[in-house]
Amino acid sequence: MTDTRQPAARPANPRFSSGPCAKPPAFTLDKLSDAALGRSHRAAVGKDKLKAAIEGTREVLGIPADYKIGIVPASDTGAYEMAMWTMLGARPVEMLAWESFGSGWVTDAIKQLKLDAKVTTAEYGQIVDLTAVDWDADVCFTWNGTTSGVRVPNGDVIPADRAGLTLCDATSAAFAMDLPWDKLDVTTFSWQKVLGGEAAHGMLILSPRAVERLESYTPPWPLPKIFRLTKGGKLIDGIFSGATINTPSMLCVEDYLHCLDWARSVGGLSGLIARADANAAAIADFVAAHDWIDFLAEDPATRSNTSVCLKFTDPRIGDGATFAKAVAKRLEADGIAYDIGAYRDAPPGLRIWCGATVETSDIDAMLPWLAAAFDAEITAQAA
Numbered sequence: 347m348t349d350t351r352q353p354a355a356r357p358a359n360p361r362f363s364s365g366p367c368a369k370p371p372a373f374t375l376d377k378l379s380d381a382a383l384g385r386s387h388r389a390a391v392g393k394d395k396l397k398a399a400i401e402g403t404r405e406v407l408g409i410p411a412d413y414k415i416g417i418v419p420a421s422d423t424g425a426y427e428m429a430m431w432t433m434l435g436a437r438p439v440e441m442l443a444w445e446s447f448g449s450g451w452v453t454d455a456i457k458q459l460k461l462d463a464k465v466t467t468a469e470y471g472q473i474v475d476l477t478a479v480d481w482d483a484d485v486c487f488t489w490n491g492t493t494s495g496v497r498v499p500n501g502d503v504i505p506a507d508r509a510g511l512t513l514c515d516a517t518s519a520a521f522a523m524d525l526p527w528d529k530l531d532v533t534t535f536s537w538q539k540v541l542g543g544e545a546a547h548g549m550l551i552l553s554p555r556a557v558e559r560l561e562s563y564t565p566p567w568p569l570p571k572i573f574r575l576t577k578g579g580k581l582i583d584g585i586f587s588g589a590t591i592n593t594p595s596m597l598c599v600e601d602y603l604h605c606l607d608w609a610r611s612v613g614g615l616s617g618l619i620a621r622a623d624a625n626a627a628a629i630a631d632f633v634a635a636h637d638w639i640d641f642l643a644e645d646p647a648t649r650s651n652t653s654v655c656l657k658f659t660d661p662r663i664g665d666g667a668t669f670a671k672a673v674a675k676r677l678e679a680d681g682i683a684y685d686i687g688a689y690r691d692a693p694p695g696l697r698i699w700c701g702a703t704v705e706t707s708d709i710d711a712m713l714p715w716l717a718a719a720f721d722a723e724i725t726a727q728a729a
């Protein structure tokens with residue numbers, strides 16, 4: 347499918363998926379040639395690499411020295427559910443959700459753990475009133491709602507002297523947004539997002555208060571082996587120094603080490619944030635210049651700089667879902683933008699990944715094609 351009025355430039359990389367996300371620029375498989383393949387992850391070579399992944403995470407993200415960082419199974423989902431299953435039930439619980447991933451954690455709390463939790467939700471595009479939250483309860487939330495492009499603006503609303511724990515799913519926020527570590531007791535993410543790593547390994551970051559909870563509380567439900575973080579009432583320290591619960595992929599570990607090296611090469615966390623901000627700003631300029639497209643996020647303060655979600659607002663559009671899918675399909679067919687359709691449970695529209703591994707020049711080159719695809723689809727719809 348080719349538009350008659352084709353823009354001059356094409357993106358060098360059409361990968362704008364929200365996960366797995368684009369690999370770091372200039373990535374090639376030979377960058378992984380030092381992987382400890384065929385070696386035990388418990389041998390010195392394997393353990394050293396796992397430790398480097400943990401300490402590299404601490405260094406790049408600026409995580410305090412007294413926080414524990416573990417590599418755990420099953421990606422972000424594994425890390426977050428492990429925290430819910432091991433820590434919740436000791437105090438009242440508040441669940442906050444404003445898109446599908448947050449809603450998934452609500453399902454876990456209510457239907458699986460059967461907690462008598464207070465649930466507060468907001469529609470796609472909005473965020474819950476964070477000033478109305480009781481932070482003396484354990485509070486579960488997603489920092490950046492990947493499927494709505496709505497994020498927590500900052501951690502100011504979370505009191506330093508809270509009695510509850512904050513459990514933050516930061517999958518699409520880590521490495522692109524400033525995370526206030528003093529306000530976060532449990533933080534989770536997976537490698538496949540902002541740094542363009544591989545999926546299936548989760549990161550679990552615990553404040554001293556989260557460790558205290560683990561060591562003082564035994565949940566009433568059974569815990570599978572891959573969720574167990576304590577033994578005899580003490581934290582299993584090995585998990586937080588590279589002795590993983592079960593076998594990790596040493597190829598994925600090598601890939602993550604490469605991602606961390608690349609992160610350092612662009613200036614570390616501030617460089618990564620600046621890259622995501624520049625990508626999101628390019629889209630904001632485009633939205634401001636076109637009256638047929640808008641952000642799903644209503645309040646600019648909550649607009650994501652990673653999973654940028656857009657909606658079509660032209661009154662000529664008939665069926666919004668069909669229209670948005672057709673635009674995304676044109677861009678995919680032309681090799682301009684892959685995987686930018688809105689998430690299946692989200693309102694119709696587009697979701698363009700703007701995390702650090704995406705080059706602003708590729709966003710800039712893609713946007714005129716989006717305008718052309720929009721025009722072509724309006725014409726096609728009229729015909």
Ligand SMILES: Cc1ncc(COP(=O)(O)O)c(C=O)c1O
Nearest residue numbers: 365421422423447492517518536
């Ligand atoms: C906010 C959020 N939470 C959880 C997940 C699930 O991550 P994973 O598939 O790595 O477990 C995602 C993935 O997109 C996400 O964006």
